[in-house]
Amino acid sequence: MGAAKFIRGLVRRIDPERLTVVVNTGDDESFYGLHVSPDLDTVTYTLAGVVNRAQGWGLVDESFSVLPALERFYGKPWFGLGDRDLATHLYRTDRMRQGVRLTEITAEIARAFKVKSRIIPMSDDPVRTFVKLRGLAALPFQEYFVRRRARGVVEKIELRGIERARPTGEALDSIQKSAAIILAPSNPIVSLGPILQLAGVREALRKAKSRVAAISPIVGGKTIKGPADKMLRGLGIQVSPLGVAQLYRDIVGLFIVDNIDRKFIAPIERLGMRAIATDTIMTTPARAAALASVVLRALEV
């Protein structure tokens, strides 16, 4: 998750209390009757310093005792749920059943993990990302991403429920009031896409355009991790920083490309935004922090 790496760098440069993270919930899924929010959890665990960094999801020092015991009832598991991670899903599900908003529950979970930043789900309403692969019916995102390991040719992304879902007031507020808004180097289709397609979000970002930066998730023609490149290709979008910048042309004032993609600066600037190149490969928190510094400086924060 490029966003997690970037956030880890960002909180080395700004007071974590000043940070608000608006998070995709389109890849939420129900497992064993539990509401699992993979992106919310990764952001929460990252900001709490307890994420399993090698893995990119879940908790450090995790055990897996419950999952094999579920096999007796459900057959072979394909989605990794650690024991301590499960406690988070139990709590979230319990609170949702009590009618509490996901936004409030997310804040409770963040507090329980002593996270100082605000973590906001994009919506309290359900949105479910489905991936249509060539020759197959549309699959829920986690089935595509985890079970199938993102294999197959992506023909279409469906965001079921997106028309009825409203962004949270907290999410819109944060766009309106933040000194700077950074679209993390995340998948523009399935991570940022759902957020941007919620009614009112794109309009709010358009108004904030001069304060909005985006970091290209495509470096040297591919993604560092994850299937964004294959998705873009499947959807007929150029797999380059320019292809991504085109998706954001109305909402982004500053576009960050990697040093090896300097050639895209001029074409991106012709879209009506500033573009700069820097080192965007976040192999260490220090390098992620350096990237954050460049972005913040360019946004004059």
Add this chain to the structure above:
Amino acid sequence: MGAAKFIRGLVRRIDPERLTVVVNTGDDESFYGLHVSPDLDTVTYTLAGVVNRAQGWGLVDESFSVLPALERFYGKPWFGLGDRDLATHLYRTDRMRQGVRLTEITAEIARAFKVKSRIIPMSDDPVRTFVKLRGLAALPFQEYFVRRRARGVVEKIELRGIERARPTGEALDSIQKSAAIILAPSNPIVSLGPILQLAGVREALRKAKSRVAAISPIVGGKTIKGPADKMLRGLGIQVSPLGVAQLYRDIVGLFIVDNIDRKFIAPIERLGMRAIATDTIMTTPARAAALASVVLRALEV
């Protein structure tokens, strides 16, 4: 749980496939949004040979990773839920939310544990046992039994929901059709009491009286384990096999007392039932099997 020990002995004497166990659900409780059925699980785990015998509940070779992780959200836990045990509760809860009857779910869980006997919850409707202690408001059973370790003077037992709850057809059927019915040496108030108070159960047992045996849970003036003696005392019932036999006088044809309680045989027989004495202390499965043999023989099974 006297019932579990007895069942363990019983299946050494009869084909497990011939056994049906009707189980109390009055001490079911919701923990962390999960539906926990302690008595059903103890019976299932016992018949599957995976119960933690030293403890009397839960699974053998259990780990406890999830419970401490829940503390972050819920405060200090007081009810033991092992990781593998939790898988059972997850499955039960998931299926209940899908609208499946507890009876059906219980059978699914038993099958998953390869149990050959039938395990039937007394009702698919919720009944919740509350214990009124002197000087305190009524507590849910598990709070009294586990959290308070059964301390305090019992003034009253409330079986909330008992008037509306119906026994399952499967439970009534098993009473009508079984060659022998044995009331295990369980707590007559909170374990057998809820079953007996369901509309129609007592009537069905009355008709079956000659086939019904009961084993006294009181031996030498006290219970082997659990708070039955304190409860009987609190409710003004004589803490003796006779006191228990009086509770069952209309439904039991054969009453089993321990050898040290021979003096109660004559008074119990005056209630209109046969009574015999034998060794009822089930310190080993072999002794439990010997007890089962005595009961089965006396019932001419």
